[in-house]
Amino acid sequence: DQQVKQNSPSLSVQEGRISILNCDYTNSMFDYFLWYKKYPAEGPTFLISISSIKDKNEDGRFTVFLNKSAKHLSLHIVPSQPGDSAVYFCAAARAYFGNEKLTFGTGTRLTIIP
Amino acid sequence: NAGVMQNPRHLVRRRGQEARLRCSPMKGHSHVYWYRQLPEEGLKFMVYLQKENIIDESGMPKERFSAEFPKEGPSILRIQQVVRGDSAAYFCASSQTDRDYGYTFGSGTRLTVV
Numbered sequence: 242d243q244q245v246k247q248n249s250p251s252l253s254v255q256e257g258r259i260s261i262l263n264c265d266y267t268n269s270m271f272d273y274f275l276w277y278k279k280y281p282a283e284g285p286t287f288l289i290s291i292s293s294i295k296d297k298n299e300d301g302r303f304t305v306f307l308n309k310s311a312k313h314l315s316l317h318i319v320p321s322q323p324g325d326s327a328v329y330f331c332a333a334a335r336a337y338f339g340n341e342k343l344t345f346g347t348g349t350r351l352t353i354i355p
Numbered sequence: 356n357a358g359v360m361q362n363p364r365h366l367v368r369r370r371g372q373e374a375r376l377r378c379s380p381m382k383g384h385s386h387v388y389w390y391r392q393l394p395e396e397g398l399k400f401m402v403y404l405q406k407e408n409i410i411d412e413s414g415m416p417k418e419r420f421s422a423e424f425p426k427e428g429p430s431i432l433r434i435q436q437v438v439r440g441d442s443a444a445y446f447c448a449s450s451q452t453d454r455d456y457g458y459t460f461g462s463g464t465r466l467t468v469v
Binding site (some may be wrong): 245247273275277282283284285286287290330332334336339341342343344345346347348 | 359361386388390395396397398399400403410411413414446448453456457458459460461462463
């Protein structure tokens with residue numbers, strides 16, 4: 242039962258353009274969402290998060306949007322840079338319930354074309 | 356300030372042997388999480404520990420797997436009588452407090468069962 246879904250396994254974007262990565266979830270108990278970035282042979286690195294009381298959170302070139310009614314979130318990277326090429330994982334948590342674990346999506350491999 | 360240290364980076368075991376994976380959290384972090392990533396999948400939660408206590412082991416297989424986080428020393432994930440299906444990347448993460456979901460992950464241990 243995949244509660245967090247990233248339906249695009251891969252995405253290619255021209256350098257300087259906007260990258261948009263999407264994530265859908267099915268469990269309405271999730272109330273905290275995160276994006277992680279992962280390079281080969283390394284562990285995931287936390288990028289940005291958003292609580293369900295917000296619909297947008299921005300940090301430099303990274304913005305996360307949350308649409309609770311659609312159970313959908315997206316990560317926007319602008320402008321995209323070659324160093325952004327990595328696998329991006331969406332993750333969700335039930336923070337209000339004090340649940341510590343993260344449920345991850347299967348990832349989207351982003352390739353930035355110079 | 357060293358990050359989360361996992362060793363070994365690579366571990367090869369024959370079927371039926373035991374695998375021991377070690378994780379030293381970041382300095383000052385007392386919360387440790389283990390996740391497993393099977394090929395072409397996202398990370399799956401296994402267990403959450405605090406010093407000397409298992410808080411949530413809902414993701415651990417019922418048999419052959421155990422975890423500990425002693426008062427002194429690293430956290431250990433132990434897999435007894437390994438099978439081919441245990442081949443995966445095992446990631447440890449740590450945090451300073453609970454509900455600090457932006458975990459810091461280690462680089463992982465890649466277990467191969469032959």
